[in-house]
Amino acid sequence: MRRYLPIVVALVAVAGLFIYVELSKKSTSELIEGLSRPKNCSKPPQFFDNPKVARSVVIDLSQQRFKGIAFIHGQDSLYSKQWGQYGHFGTYTLSDSGDIYLAPMPFISIKENTFDLQKNLYKLDSKSAKLSVFMHFDSVEPARSNPFGIISVLFDCQDRSLWVSAIDKSSYSTQAGRVMHVDLESREVIDQIDGFDAFTITLADTDHGRVLLAGSAYEPSLYAIPIDSADQKPIKLFDLLDSNKRIRKIKIIDRDKLLLQVVDFSYSLVAMSSDRYREEYVASYSGSGSWHIGLY
Amino acid sequence: MSRENKMALFIVIVGSIAALIYSLSLDNSSDKHLSEVSLKEQIILPQYPPKSYAKIDIVQEYLQDLKELYESNRTVLPLRSDELDAYAKIAQEVILKDEQFLADTRVDGAIMHNDMMSIRAALIGSLSSKDALLCDDTECYEATKYNFATDTTTKAIVDVDNREVLSVSRYPSSKPDISLRLKRIAQAITLNAPEIEREVGAIKSKDISMANVKGSLVGSICEKSSHLCVAPTITDHHKQRALWAIIDLTDLKLVAAKWAGVGKSSTPACISERVLQNRHIMQEYCKKETTLRRGSWSLRYRLTLSDGLEVRDVSFNGTSMVKSAKIVDWHVSYKQLSSQLLDEQTEAYIGSRRVEFVEVDDGYLFGYNDAMGCPMFSTSVVLAFNSPQVRDLLDERGERVGFYLVQDFRNPKWPLACNYRYENRFLFYDDGRFATVGVNIGRGCGESALYRPIFRIDLASSGETLHRLSDSAILHTEQTIRDLPDYKTPYQVKSDSTTYSISLLRSDNKINSTTHITTFKESEGDIDLLTLGSCCDLDNDGVEQFIDTDEPIEDMVIWHVPRIKSSGEESKEQCWADTQLGSSGNFEVQEWPCSVGIELIMVDSR
Incomplete structure (x- = not known):
C-alpha cells in the first residue's frame, strides 16, 4: 500500500493547486461585494457667491456653445474667454474646496498646439475663477496615431489627492495607458498603474476596501482596480454587449448599482459630444461576479 | 526511480501545467487584446452593390411579392401558409383587416414596408390581465408585424374563435423574431453572396443557425441601427471554424462576415458591422x-x-x-x-x-x-x-x-x-x-x-x-x-x-x-x-x-x-x-x- 503513497501525495498536491486557483478566482468576484458610493466632499466653486445658484449650476463641457468650460443656470450662462484658451475639455472633478480639475480632449481638428494641450491637467480656481495648467506631464506623448493624452481626472476625498488617467501611446495592438495617483500639494505622481487605458474613473467603497472603477477606452468593458491592495492589477467586471461602445462616465446610484454613460470611441477624433450621441445603461451587481445590464 | 515515483512525478508535472493553463484562461478572459482576437479572423466585406443580391431566387420572389402587394394597395406582407396552423390562418385574416393594427402602415398615403413576422398561440405571459380573462375560454393568438421604415414592432392579440382583435400594442425602435421566410432569405444571401464565394468558394454546409434578433438592448448589429439585421452562422465542423455573417434584411444585403474559430470569443453577439469593418480596414489597409x-x-x-x-x-x-x-x-x-x-x-x-x-x-x-x-x-x-x-x-x-x-x-x-x-x-x-x-x-x-x-x-x-x-x-x-x-x-x-x-x-x-x-x-x-x-x-x-x-x-x-x-x-x-x-x-x-x-x-x- 505504501508504494502508492507518492501517487496519492501527488494527486492531493494537484487538487490543492486547483483549489488555490479556484479560490483566487472567487476572491476576484468578492472584490466588489458591497459596492457603494463613497462620501462625497465636493463643493461648488466659491466664485458663485450665491450658494443657491451654485448648487443648481450645470457644468458644460459639451463644446457646443463654448470652447473649454462654461456654467449653465437655467437660460443663463457664465463663460469667460480665458476659459477657452486651453482648447476643449472632456471631463472634470470638483475638489473639497471648490476647485475644478479638468482633463483635455482633442475635438474635430488637430491644430499646432493640440498635442501639447493633451499633456496637461488643468485647474479652474475656486476663488479667482482663473483657469491654469495645474500639472504638465512630460511622459504623456499624444501622436498622429493616437491624439489623446490625459483623458480623465478624479478627486479623492480621503487623502486630498487626484487620480488621473492617460491613454496616449496605445496603439491598435498595444494598450499603454496609465492611471496615476497625484499628490495635490506636491503635484507629484506618487503611484502609477501601467498598461491600462482608463477612459473614465470613479472611486467606490466595497466590503473589502476601496476600488477604482474604470471604463476601458480599449474595450467595451468595466474594470475594478483594488487600490488598497498591493496588487493593483485591473480586474474586468463585465463587457457591454455592443462592442463599439466605451464607458465614458460611471455614477454609483445605489448599493451595487451603477449608471453608465457610453459613447462610440475608436481613438480617432471626437466630432459629436452632445447627449444625443450618448447612451445610458444601468448595471446591477447580483453577487458571485454576475451583473445585469439594461438600458436606463 | 520506482514506477510509482515516476507516475507521481508525471501527475505533479501534468497537474501543474493544467492548473497553470486553467489559471491563465481565467486571466485571459479579462485581458484580451484586439490583436489576439483578430489573428483567428478572416473578415469579408461587401464588394458588390446591393442589387446583386436581388438576383437570388428567394430574394427575387420576395421582392416580387412586395411589388404585387403595393400594386394591389395592400400594406402588410402576410405570412405564407407553411408558417401558419389553422388558427393562425384565421388570425391573419382577421388582423389584416383591423384598422388599428394597420394604422402605422402608411405615411401621407405612401405605403411603408411591413411584414407579418409570426402568428402563434398566445402564451399567458404575453397577455394583459384583461386579455388573459377573455382568452380563458377561447383560442387566442398573438400576431406580430414589423414596420421596416419606422423600426416599429406591433403585436396584437386575436380571439380566433370570435374573430376579434382584443388588443394592439406598438413598440418603437424594437425588433421582433423574424419570419421563417426572412430567415431563409438571410441564409440564402449568406450562402450565395459573391463576396463569400470569392473568398472561400461555394459553401457546401447547410448547418446554419440564426442569432436571435430579439432583445434590442444593443440595437442593430448593423451600422444603421434602425435596420433589421440578423447573424446567420454556418459551421464547418471539419475545420473547426464558423462563418458569421451579418445580413441587413431591410436592404436585403450582406453587411459583413467573418470566418472564425468556433470558440467562445466568436459569439454573434460580439460582432457588428462596424467592429468587423474596422478590424479589417486596420489590418489590411492601415497597417500595410x-x-x-x-x-x-x-x-x-x-x-x-x-x-x-x-x-x-x-x-x-x-x-x-x-x-x-x-x-x-x-x-x-x-x-x-x-x-x-x-x-x-x-x-x-x-x-x-x-x-x-x-x-x-x-x-x-x-x-x-x-x-x-x-x-x-x-x-x-x-x-x-x-x-x-x-x-x-x-x-x-x-x-x-x-x-x-x-x-x-x-x-x-x-x-x-x-x-x-x-x-x-x-x-x-x-x-x-x-x-x-x-x-x-x-x-x-x-x-x-x-x-x-x-x-x-x-x-x-x-x-x-x-x-x-x-x-x-x-x-x-x-x-x-x-x-x-x-x-x-x-x-x-x-x-x-x-x-x-x-x-x-x-x-x-x-x-x-x-x-x-x-x-x-x-x-x-x-x-x-x-x-x-x-x-x-x-x-x-x-x-x-x-x-x-x-x-x-x-x-x-x-x-x-x-x-x-x-x-x-x-x-x-x-x-x-x-x-x-x-x-x-x-x-x-x-x-x-x-x-x-x-x-x-x-x-x-x-
Missing part, C-alpha cells in the same frame, strides 16, 4: 500597403491617419507618373450674413459641433476642417467605411475605359445633419490618363456650404516647370495661382523626360480653384499632414505656409484647391443627401454627389 497591377498600370495604395486614401508609385507602361496622390483635407465653411459683432461668446456652432469663424465684408464664415483616414487610432474625424475597392471605369456609353480605386469615408451617423461623407477616387484610364477625384455626398449642417478639398499630387519626374497656357508663362519657383482662368486644361507640366497636360474635373462645370506649386519636402505632406490652414479664411488654404516664392522648383508637387458649393434646395440639390420613403416601402438615402478633381494626361514621353 497593397500593390495593385492591372492592365498597363502599377501602383501601391494605403489608408493614412488623416490624409485619406493615398496612391503611391503610380506607373503606366513602366513609366513612373506619380510618386504620391491624395486629398489631405476638406475645408467646410458656411456663410452667415450679419452685421452682428462677433466674439467668442456668440453662438458659433452648428449641429452639435462648435465651429471656427472668420469675419468677411457682409457677415462671417464659420465651419471646420474634416480630415479623412483610418477608422481607429487616427487624427481623422470622417472615417474609412468599408475597404478600398477597385471597379471598372465606364464611359457615357457604358463601355469599359479603365478602372478606378475608391475609398468611402463617413461620419457614423451620415446622412443625418452635420454628418459628412466623402469618397476618394483614383481613375486609371487604359489610354494612360490618371485622375484624382474627390466626391462629396453631403450632408453637412446647412443647405449651403462651401467645400474646399486639398489635393496633393507629387509627380514622379524631376526638374519640372509649370507652363500656364493662358499667357504662356513658365513658372519655375514656388507660388500660388489664384482664380484660375476659365480653361479646362490650364497648364502643362514639362520635365526633361515627360510632358503632362493638367485638366480640371468638376461635376458643376464651373472653374473656381487655386493651384499651389512647391518643391518636394518630406515634411510638407509626404508623411501625414495635420489639419491644414483655416476652414473659413478663403485666402488661406493652408498650403501657403510651404511657399517661398524665391525657391526654385526641383521636384514639383502640385496642390489643387477647388471650391464647390453644396445646395439642399429642392430641385437644385448638389453635394447633398436626404432620406426619403422609396418605392420599396423603406426609407432610402437619396444622394446628389458632386465631384472635383485633377487629371494628368501624358502628352509626351521621351
